[in-house]
Amino acid sequence: MKQLFYILFLAVNLNATAQDETTFIFSKMDIEAQHILWDDTPTMLMGFTSMMSSNIDIPGPTLSYFEGNSVELKLRNMSQGASHTIHLHGLDVNQQNDGVPHLSFEVGHNETESYYFLAPHPGTYLYHCHVTSALHVQAGMYGLIIVKPNTGINETWEGGYTFDSEYAWMSSEIDLAWHEDSIINSPHDTTSMEFHLPDYNPEYFLVNGRSEQQLTEDGIAVVATANEVILLRLANIGYYGNTYHFPMLLNARIISSDGRALPSIELSDSLTIMPGERYQVLLQSTYEIEEEIDLDYFNLNTMEIANTQQIPVSISGYFSQTESTLGKIKLYPNPSSDKVIFSKEINFISLFDGKGRLLITKHNSDYINISNLAKGIYYLNIDSETKTIIKQ
Amino acid sequence: MIRLSIILIVGLNTISSVLASSIDRSLYIISDSIQTVDSIYIPYLSFNETDIYTKDSPIINIYSGDTLKLWVYNLDTITHNFSIKDLSDNYTIQAGDSVYVEQVFMDEGLYIYHDPLNYPKNTYLGLAGMIVVNDLDVQNFYWNIKEHNAQWNSDLVNSLDVDWGNYVPKYFTINGNSNPHINSDSLARITGAVGETLYLNIANTGLSVHSMHFHGYHAEIMYSSAHANHVGRIKDTFPVYPMETLVLKIEPHQPGEYPIHDHNLVAITGNNIYPNGMFTTILITP
Numbered sequence: 001m002k003q004l005f006y007i008l009f010l011a012v013n014l015n016a017t018a019q020d021e022t023t024f025i026f027s028k029m030d031i032e033a034q035h036i037l038w039d040d041t042p043t044m045l046m047g048f049t050s051m052m053s054s055n056i057d058i059p060g061p062t063l064s065y066f067e068g069n070s071v072e073l074k075l076r077n078m079s080q081g082a083s084h085t086i087h088l089h090g091l092d093v094n095q096q097n098d099g100v101p102h103l104s105f106e107v108g109h110n111e112t113e114s115y116y117f118l119a120p121h122p123g124t125y126l127y128h129c130h131v132t133s134a135l136h137v138q139a140g141m142y143g144l145i146i147v148k149p150n151t152g153i154n155e156t157w158e159g160g161y162t163f164d165s166e167y168a169w170m171s172s173e174i175d176l177a178w179h180e181d182s183i184i185n186s187p188h189d190t191t192s193m194e195f196h197l198p199d200y201n202p203e204y205f206l207v208n209g210r211s212e213q214q215l216t217e218d219g220i221a222v223v224a225t226a227n228e229v230i231l232l233r234l235a236n237i238g239y240y241g242n243t244y245h246f247p248m249l250l251n252a253r254i255i256s257s258d259g260r261a262l263p264s265i266e267l268s269d270s271l272t273i274m275p276g277e278r279y280q281v282l283l284q285s286t287y288e289i290e291e292e293i294d295l296d297y298f299n300l301n302t303m304e305i306a307n308t309q310q311i312p313v314s315i316s317g318y319f320s321q322t323e324s325t326l327g328k329i330k331l332y333p334n335p336s337s338d339k340v341i342f343s344k345e346i347n348f349i350s351l352f353d354g355k356g357r358l359l360i361t362k363h364n365s366d367y368i369n370i371s372n373l374a375k376g377i378y379y380l381n382i383d384s385e386t387k388t389i390i391k392q
Numbered sequence: 393m394i395r396l397s398i399i400l401i402v403g404l405n406t407i408s409s410v411l412a413s414s415i416d417r418s419l420y421i422i423s424d425s426i427q428t429v430d431s432i433y434i435p436y437l438s439f440n441e442t443d444i445y446t447k448d449s450p451i452i453n454i455y456s457g458d459t460l461k462l463w464v465y466n467l468d469t470i471t472h473n474f475s476i477k478d479l480s481d482n483y484t485i486q487a488g489d490s491v492y493v494e495q496v497f498m499d500e501g502l503y504i505y506h507d508p509l510n511y512p513k514n515t516y517l518g519l520a521g522m523i524v525v526n527d528l529d530v531q532n533f534y535w536n537i538k539e540h541n542a543q544w545n546s547d548l549v550n551s552l553d554v555d556w557g558n559y560v561p562k563y564f565t566i567n568g569n570s571n572p573h574i575n576s577d578s579l580a581r582i583t584g585a586v587g588e589t590l591y592l593n594i595a596n597t598g599l600s601v602h603s604m605h606f607h608g609y610h611a612e613i614m615y616s617s618a619h620a621n622h623v624g625r626i627k628d629t630f631p632v633y634p635m636e637t638l639v640l641k642i643e644p645h646q647p648g649e650y651p652i653h654d655h656n657l658v659a660i661t662g663n664n665i666y667p668n669g670m671f672t673t674i675l676i677t678p
Contacts, residue, residue, distance in 0.1 A: 095648030134657035263624035274603035274631035276655030
């Protein structure tokens with residue numbers, strides 16, 4: 001009898017110590033429109049916050065864990081009406097914790113419930129409400145989950161790729177008709193599974209809830225130095241397809257998707273991400289760049305691009321020279337506003353912008369005229385060798 | 393050693409020729425209708441195994457190396473075409489006429505047979521099915537996924553023009569069914585047990601991209617007709633482009649019932665009613 005008690009005690013104790021991460025999150029709904037879009041239009045949201053007093057923002061708070069963490073995620077529903085859940089998108093949790101109302105549980109107003117899971121493979125995941133999901137996701141009830149390796153360094157996964165800095169971009173859209181009070185704040189009949197929704201015609205195209213000039217904000221715009229390795233965590237929670245166009249000189253390497261390494265790295269200056277997908281991409285430039293990453297949003301029925309957002313990229317670290325040397329060839333002046341002159345005649349000269357677009361070619365010349373170019377940084381290929389020049 | 397190699401090669405060839413066989417099938421093109429999730433009948437066409445109409449174009453299962461010998465009969469009142477996408481020639485079939493198609497399938501994969509006449513018109517209206525070339529002894533499931541706009545179906549069968557650049561589908565189906573009826577289709581509803589190997593064969597015969605998300609499990613891409621570089625990727629969300637086929641391998645590690653649905657969440661609706669669209673569940677026993 002004494003021995004049996006000892007064994008039971010050990011079991012209870014182990015269970016308690018395995019619970020090493022607890023996160024509290026609130027689900028809320030705006031009483032009036034408070035989220036300001038890029039053109040100063042206010043819109044009403046449902047969403048998740050990390051504090052009860054916080055305004056809803058999109059995306060919701062990023063949940064970060066280390067691989068193997070045993071997590072209790074507590075959801076307190078303060079939304080004044082609708083039930084909510086948290087679906088842990090991509091974490092492959094068990095049915096009870098999957099956050100789908102009729103297959104697990106939902107959390108009613110003023111209730112608190114917990115989701116339990118082990119943080120799986122390092123990578124980028126999502127969470128979102130799965131109650132009337134088409135509406136609640138469009139309303140703003142989503143966020144990122146990031147799982148990092150337990151290695152103590154900036155590494156994609158144990159034995160993976162090291163990086164110096166990281167950015168997480170969650171793309172989505174807003175159709176204001178879906179955010180009207182009559183839709184977002186309609187009566188919530190928890191006994192009915194069916195819900196009438198408007199046609200979807202988004203007017204706003206977002207990265208982390210921002211667009212247009214808002215994309216210069218810290219945490220969205222890429223600011224780095226030459227040779228810095230940047231990890232991009234990309235997720236599409238919208239209902240349109242996305243295609244990212246990376247400037248060629250960022251040397252984009254696509255390394256993983258949906259929390260798993262790709263069988264082989266893919267080098268590409270574009271990447272398409274469909275709803276629900278996530279990708280991780282490494283960027284590294286050896287050049288100074290003032291460019292942008294273009295992000296297309298396209299209609300999945302017609303494939304037509306509805307909008308393109310531009311995320312600024314600023315890579316510093318280049319030191320200007322009035323006279324540069326390329327092998328045995330000298331070029332000057334650099335920066336220049338007019339002509340760049342070479343120390344000898346060149347067989348073939350080509351000039352590119354930061355997106356790799358060919359702007360000028362010239363044969364058998366000892367200069368090129370750049371007076372018609374806009375100010376910026378350009379890339380000169382001289383007989384198959386590359387050099388940076390700056391237009392003043 | 394050289395002689396041994398030669399003997400081995402001859403041996404393999406012999407085995408292959410013995411195992412390869414001919415598969416005789418017939419397909420009948422019939423114009424009729426399909427019932428939507430909200431019980432509306434809209435004009436629709438399909439290939440059928442007999443001259444009796446069903447909405448489901450048959451799934452043709454064969455092994456690699458097999459020769460498919462196919463008679464296609466046009467029971468419609470207008471001309472149709474027949475082609476196995478990326479493999480066969482394009483055959484014209486006058487109303488009331490038939491064609492004979494013979495095709496060898498050397499490699500495992502998933503192929504779409506369809507009517508490419510006036511593409512995408514006839515394919516959109518339902519004339520598309522799948523040919524599964526699979527040598528493995530595993531449990532297979534099959535999704536012919538597409539979307540529908542009721543007014544467009546009526547306009548198209550009445551020879552009216554539609555603006556393909558302004559396509560807005562209203563119904564989203566797997567094997568012609570929407571939620572909750574998909575789970576009643578044993579070919580579509582994925583069931584199995586922990587530790588089993590399950591294959592899901594997906595053909596997108598519609599016009600929209602569908603981004604299918606799995607709850608509970610990751611799956612491995614075994615075949616992609618449009619993106620060969622995606623083979624071997626292990627993911628939880630799988631875009632399927634129009635006229636693309638995809639074969640996924642699922643090896644369930646846990647029991648339970650989990651949704652699989654289009655993560656373009658608009659596609660979970662049926663005529664704007666949530667959740668009457670492309671939503672099903674996988675059911676795994678311990």
